[in-house]
Amino acid sequence: MSPTFNTKSATINMSSLRFLVQLIVLGFAFNLADGQGLKVGFYQKTCPDLESKVKEVVDQVISVAPSLAAPLLRMHFHDCFIRGCDGSVLLESPTNQSEKYAFPNLSLRGFQIIDKVKTAVEKACPMVVSCADILALVARDVTVAIKGPFWEVETGRRDGRVSILNEALTGLIPPSANISILKQGFQQRGLSVKDLVVLSGSHTIGISHCSSFSNRLYNFTGQNDTDPTLDPNYIVKLKIKCNPGDQNSIVEMDPGSVKTFDESYYTLVAKRRGLLQSDAALLDDNETKSYLKFQALNHGPTFFKDFGESMVKMGRIGVLTGTTGEIRKVCTKVN
Structure with a gap:
């Protein structure tokens, strides 16, 4: 779910160590996935046309630029995995020290689409809807727009006022992660092993830069070898x-299906064609491997629901939620 560095194994190990330390810190920094205060239809009275307005903008954008679906979906992941789902990934910094300037976030695209949605929503319902909720709604709507599943989005989030580059730099799970780091990273955020393998299925869309996996092709253990x-x-x-x-060159995560949300990612990984190390790692755990092979062999019967x-x-x-945080007027800066 994240871009990574073109590194040798020693660097990857150090990165993994830093990540585990960061997890311990972040484990105390925010609540786990309990979602108290969220509900479907939170804005039913205060902004009744919210979801239709978000969908209108998203559908128009994806109809002409379907490649934006993957980075907009990933933007929600990257937001939630650092400081929780508080819109902190959207904040800009005059000194480039906010999350969006961290290396793992430099490949995110579509910030202008979030701004476009926010402008439309502000016009209808000034200072009512958070940027964090807009990210969650956009993530759902871009998925639907490329033939993926629909789900009811809980809303009621408020926006954070803090965004720190180093937290994203060290806290986002790197694509070089092994299964232990992946499971630990999800567990620290209140997510299960099943959530890990299910959400990894989002790699059915989008692209990756060669730098994120080239060590698997040329220098996997520092001996000019392959993975x-x-x-x-x-x-x-x-x-x-x-x-x-x-x-800088790019490769489709799911060749031939890059603009369609489907279960073919699992078929690829089962054939040892997962592009990232974190994809291949799903074969190293009995639970993730079992789920992966079930979806691959049976054409993803439960994937959309899951x-x-x-x-x-x-x-x-x-x-x-409640009185914490704020409702930003502009997503790129605090009020």
């Missing part, structure tokens, strides 16, 4: 697209 868990035939194809040291349920749970992480 033995990656299908050798797939390695040949990836090397055509990613030369050694290539930082995805909606896990997204609702994720949307409850560390929320600010």
Whole structure:
């Protein structure tokens, strides 16, 4: 769910260590996924046309730029996994020290779409709807717009006033993560092992830069070798697209299905063609492997339902409700 660095194994191990330390700190920094104060239809009286206005903007955008669906969905992930779902990933900083400037967030796109939605909502319901709730609604609507599942979005979040680059730099789970780090990262946020493998299914859409996985092709253990868990035939194809040291070229996460939300991600990972190490790691745990193979072999019979349920749970992480936080007038800055 996050871009990563083009690193050798020693650097990856150090990154993983820093991440685990950060998890311990963040575990005390926000509530887990309980979502107290959230409910479906929170704005029914104060902004009754909210969801239709969000959907209108999203549908128009995705009809002409479907490639924005993946980064807009991922933006909600990145927001919730740092400080909880409080819109902190949207805040800008005159000195580039907020979350959005952290390396793992530099590949996020679509901030202008969030601003466009917020403008439309503010026109109808001034100072009523939080940017954090807009992120959650947009994530659902872009998924639906590319033939993915619909789920009822709980609302009632308020916006945070703090955004720190270093928290995102060290706290977002890197794509180089092994299964232990993945499970720990989700557990710290009140999410289950099932949520981990379900939400990883969002990799059925979008792209990744070569820098996020090229160590698997050229220098997996620092010995100019390849990752033995990656299908050798797939390695040949990836090397055509990613030369050694290539930082900028992009590869589809789910080749041939990059703009359609479906279960084919699980088929790819089952065939050892998961692009990121964090994808391949799902084969290293009995529960994630069992779920993955069930969806792959049976054409994803429960994936859509499960995805909606896990997204609702994720949307409850560390929320600010009631009188905490604020309702930002502009998503990029505190009031």
